[in-house]
Amino acid sequence: MTVFILVAGAFTGPHVWRDTAARLTAEGAEVRTVALTGLGGRLGDPGETVDLETHVADVLAVIDAVAEAGREIVLVGHDYGIHPVLGAADRRSGSIARIVHLDAGVPGDGVPALAAVPDQRVRDEVMERAAGGGERGAGGELPPPDRDGWSRWGSTAGLSDAALDGLTALAAPQPLGTLLQPLRLTGAVAEVPVTGVLCTGNGPGVEVLQILVDVGDPTVRALAEARVPFLELPTGHWPMLSCPAALVGTLIEAAAGGGHRLTVADAVRTPAHLRPFLLDVPQRPRERAGNTDLYLPDGPGPHPAVVFVHGGPVPAEARPTPRDWPTLTGYARHVAGQGVLGVTLDHRLHAVTDYEVAAADVADAVERVRADPRVDADRVALWFFSGGGPILADWLTNPPAWLRCVAANYPILAPLPSWGLGGSRFHPVRAVSRAGCLPVVLVRAERESADIAATVEEFLAEAARCGANVEVIDVPEGRHGFETLAPTDGAREAVHRAVGAVLARLKG
Structure with a gap:
């Protein structure tokens, strides 16, 4: 039996996976949703600094609980969630069958999650709060977006009014340490198979990625050379809320290694x-x-x-x-x-x-x-x-x-x-x-x-x-x-x- 471990993005927690988890379970899979500290998990002890390592530990705890049974683990990281997913998979690479980047970047060793935040105004706000606040309280957290502010974090295409209201109502502040602490990787995670899921309402699809390979983009070319498969969802940045049924089918296909692979031009294929x-x-x-x-x-x-x-x-x-x-x-x-x-x-x-x-x-x-x-x-x-x-x-x-x-x-x-x-x-x-x-x-x-x-x-x-x-x-x-x-x-x-x-x- 495949076990999907689902890790949500910034400001969100296990609640966003409710429909997806139920549908995966109905398909015969086992599902675990990770409650990251401060984002649907424990609040943390008074005076404790919640940072990326805290969230890596949260994911490791779930991996270790599942790995004891010897089941195949597919780690799914959405948005910010890919950072603790990679940090944990790097330390348990032998236990992970596949990592799924769900509309998420490909962060490397030494890169903080803040670098992947698209909006420069948000990045500036994080740095100002980090400089002016303590480890807890307003200075140690980034308030969640209001209803109209989610688009600064990704496209809300496909979200119903009810889904957007729920996303806003249940959002939690993001501890600044989770955005500022660099991701630390030994390189072991490079041995774990990877699949990318592209939400084409929020960013490029496979066709555009292939163009980027052809014109020489080094990051995308490396994915082509590594034969990373890609799947698409025609929706915005929160597919677990906008199209959970389609997401389930995509995750099952990803777990099986399916998807389109980019190609590097050679003497046979002209870009x-x-x-x-x-x-x-x-x-x-x-x-x-x-x-x-x-x-x-x-x-x-x-x-x-x-x-x-x-x-x-x-x-x-x-x-x-x-x-x-x-x-x-x-x-x-x-x-x-x-x-x-x-x-x-x-x-x-x-x-x-x-x-x-x-x-x-x-x-x-x-x-x-x-x-x-x-x-x-x-x-x-x-x-x-x-x-x-x-x-x-x-x-x-x-x-x-x-x-x-x-x-x-x-x-x-x-x-x-x-x-x-x-x-x-x-x-x-x-x-x-x-x-x-x-x-x-x-x-x-x-x-x-x-x-x-x-x-x-x-x-x-x-x-x-x-x-x-x-x-x-x-x-x-x-x-x-x-x-x-x-x-x-x-x-x-x-x-x-x-x-x-x-x-x-x-x-x-």
Whole structure:
């Protein structure tokens, strides 16, 4: 019999697992839910410091009680819970059959749980409380979120009002020591099989992870090389409350070693982002200057220009760099063949914390392009892709007269919950009301990941409310990065329509 040991995340305790545990039991499994000290477990003795080691000990106690019977143990860590799970599994690696990271990161030795908290404001609050308080009382705990504050810890997609009310009512303060004390691992836990469960309403799914492997993200590539299986749940950050039945099926599959494994590109498999552009576009003259490439149309000009802004984050070590990726070069050559100067560029969006510097790179490139005598400085369009979408907010806010159009393909149009950038200026949903009559061409992929699709729908709802000038071009069966990933006739038609829409606004 498999024994599932379930460890909940920050502010929560065994109560969040009630429906999941009951359903697992009905499927014939044994279930133990760990009551972490201060979070549904004992309160701790007066004067006792509750830290990560306290919670590791809580998990060890349950492991040891179960291991005596010689049963197969599957440890499940949700959110913060993965930290005590890994700490305990490192000390009992021979007793654990598998670790399941349930919408949780992959923390390493010496890393505190605070590093995984997405919201910078929360991290700052923790440090302020740690500096100003004692080991107990207000200075030693982080108060739980109010009903509207849970989204700072992860997407609440899929939660009913009743579930959100219950989550709030039963939440407990999180002892600061559990967030600040570094995780200590000897390396033994590396021998335990691992499965990742991705909640696609809160973060990337398998398809996006594969893209990250292909562009060279070292953390995700290591998971691919280790052949870690991944499973998806189309919900937010609390699947035990939003879809317990689906979660049970996923956990049972995880325990059996099922799931999709990422692959590392080799001589046989070309990474999706480096496959040929879906249109057969002739070569054009190209000039390279600094971080920009100009694809030149026929004639002396001045010509209208389209600046193509790649997505990301893209690791700094990625080769080739984005301005040489077939999607960007394909579009640039395509518009150049129709009398418009196409521009690709590299910007420094290497992490979600880099939007400020990436936006500055884009703004600088645009000004250099406009200063080129072959460019009509009064007729420029910007075209954003994927994770470059948040930079669009700068151009929606009081757009200059020379900006004739903006376009966006499968864009992220609001910071994702796992980014912790909710208060950032890089939030096109909030900016669109200031766009005035600026034309926006939005290319929407039908099979977009849930978390990104949610930002697109939010953007369109706000655009409709404020009367923004938005044209939507849908790609039937389209996926993120469809130009090289899924070159269907419908995708080709969508590209032709999108290019036509942008150029009509540039030339009109």
